Amino acid sequence: MSTATLSLDGKEYELSVVVGTEGEKGIDIARxxxxxxxxxxxxxxxxxxxxxxxxxxxxxxxGILRHRGYSIEDLAEKSSFVEVAYLLVYGxxxxxxxxxxxxxxxxxxxxxxxxxxxxxxxxxxxAHPMSVLSTMAASLSTYYPDGDDEDDVDLxxxxxxxxxxxxxxxxxKKSIGHPYVYPRNDLxxxxxxxxxxxxxxxxxxxxxxxxxxALDMLLVLHADHEQNCSTSTVxxxxxxxxxxxxxxxAGISALSGPLHGGANQAVIQMLEGIRADGGDYNKxxxxxxxxxxxxxxxxxxxxxxxxxDPRARIIKKTADKILSAIGLDDPLLDIAKNLERIALSxxxxxxxxxxxxxxxxxxxxxxxxxIPTNMFTVLFAMGRLPGWIAQWKEMRDQxxxxxxxxxxxxxxxxxxxxxxxxxx
Ligand code: ACO
Numbered sequence: 001m002s003t004a005t006l007s008l009d010g011k012e013y014e015l016s017v018v019v020g021t022e023g024e025k026g027i028d029i030a031r032x033x034x035x036x037x038x039x040x041x042x043x044x045x046x047x048x049x050x051x052x053x054x055x056x057x058x059x060x061x062x063g064i065l066r067h068r069g070y071s072i073e074d075l076a077e078k079s080s081f082v083e084v085a086y087l088l089v090y091g092x093x094x095x096x097x098x099x100x101x102x103x104x105x106x107x108x109x110x111x112x113x114x115x116x117x118x119x120x121x122x123x124x125x126x127a128h129p130m131s132v133l134s135t136m137a138a139s140l141s142t143y144y145p146d147g148d149d150e151d152d153v154d155l156x157x158x159x160x161x162x163x164x165x166x167x168x169x170x171x172x173k174k175s176i177g178h179p180y181v182y183p184r185n186d187l188x189x190x191x192x193x194x195x196x197x198x199x200x201x202x203x204x205x206x207x208x209x210x211x212x213x214a215l216d217m218l219l220v221l222h223a224d225h226e227q228n229c230s231t232s233t234v235x236x237x238x239x240x241x242x243x244x245x246x247x248x249x250a251g252i253s254a255l256s257g258p259l260h261g262g263a264n265q266a267v268i269q270m271l272e273g274i275r276a277d278g279g280d281y282n283k284x285x286x287x288x289x290x291x292x293x294x295x296x297x298x299x300x301x302x303x304x305x306x307x308x309d310p311r312a313r314i315i316k317k318t319a320d321k322i323l324s325a326i327g328l329d330d331p332l333l334d335i336a337k338n339l340e341r342i343a344l345s346x347x348x349x350x351x352x353x354x355x356x357x358x359x360x361x362x363x364x365x366x367x368x369x370x371i372p373t374n375m376f377t378v379l380f381a382m383g384r385l386p387g388w389i390a391q392w393k394e395m396r397d398q399x400x401x402x403x404x405x406x407x408x409x410x411x412x413x414x415x416x417x418x419x420x421x422x423x424x
Pocket of ligand 1: 288289
């Protein structure tokens with residue numbers, strides 16, 4: 001095993017180097033503080049490995065994304081969301097029998113306890129579906145407490161995968177004042193979700209296979225992304241021993257922010273704003289470059305991908321195909337393409353290696369499918385769910401210690417308490 005040497009205050013410390021199966025190197029500092037009294041400072045954790053993981057491999061320089069060794073390009077083209085969920089959660093691609101059984105379980109656990117409908121009624125009509133989703137996900141723990149053995153854990157995993165799409169669709173129905181549509185077991189995972197989203201009691205609803213397959217692929221593209229903000233939240237909360245549903249609820253909350261999953265909604269709002277303002281892309285490119293202007297080009301930039309985001313490439317291709325098949329001429333797609341073209345040849349973006357990320361085109365596709373803007377991040381959460389669950393399971397199997405980072409204190413040093421009447 002190779003080692004790294006670090007010298008501090010005249011003393012040398014030998015630290016072991018951990019090498020991953022793809023040759024990535026990490027310096028093991030787990031015992032460094034105990035030996036030296038010093039910690040490593042890394043605000044935003046950009047250079048910190050929080051765990052060893054066998055689920056997802058990313059090479060941000062080369063634009064590689066693989067789940068359990070399978071490339072995202074292969075999975076997006078040849079697999080399905082349910083199969084990828086199985087792969088992430090259980091570690092291998094399923095046999096036909098395993099896939100059928102898994103699919104059967106996901107359909108047969110998709111109903112919600114009828115009492116849960118009362119929760120939906122308590123939310124204001126303006127409630128953002130992401131807030132509803134995280135609240136409802138946490139509330140599942142009141143119905144399905146932690147069990148005693150691994151079969152109980154697995155049952156709750158299946159329940160969560162099966163019910164989150166029902167909760168997602170109900171949160172949409174609640175926000176538009178339509179009656180809830182109950183799940184149907186004959187439609188498959190994504191078809192059933194579309195049916196619960198779009199069907200109304202007054203009409204028959206046919207699932208469009210083109211839209212279903214594109215939505216399935218979008219979910220596959222979002223299925224996991226190693227230790228991003230929401231996944232790290234899941235591992236962090238889960239490390240305390242909190243139950244699965246509360247833990248995933250925390251992940252959903254982390255995902256909702258505009259710098260993370262909420263970016264897909266923010267991209268569309270940005271494109272609509274540019275369109276309403278006369279479509280002057282250059283003005284917005286200049287705003288994004290101006291340090292004094294808080295405006296950022298939403299859907300651009302990524303902490304890890306520095307050449308391209310492989311998911312964005314796949315989505316861009318699909319967006320063209322789906323939009324022409326649906327016969328939709330979305331002016332926002334043109335604005336998006338023009339923004340991308342100008343930004344990619346601008347030195348500001350080139351120097352900072354800012355490329356379109358997965359959110360840049362996903363919103364346009366969701367729009368084309370008739371999904372309202374406030375549901376985009378909910379779709380992201382549905383897609384990311386198997387990844388969160390897989391990472392949570394791995395963290396449990398590794399018997400991970402409670403996550404507890406340290407800090408460098410920069411506040412006041414000790415001072416005497418001052419009575420209120422003596423304060424200036
Ligand atoms: N528009 C304009 N400038 C940008 C953008 C952007 N979208 N992203 C980064 N920059 C600039 C920063 O201002 C900074 O410039 P400086 O070096 O002159 O100070 C430099 O590029 C580095 O940016 P950081 O914010 O330090 O990069 P970080 O890795 O911390 O942030 C992030 C990554 C949050 C994705 C950022 O690029 C961003 O805010 N993008 C827009 C929001 C977005 O699309 N989020 C979705 C991410 S993907 C996902 O969660 C699925």
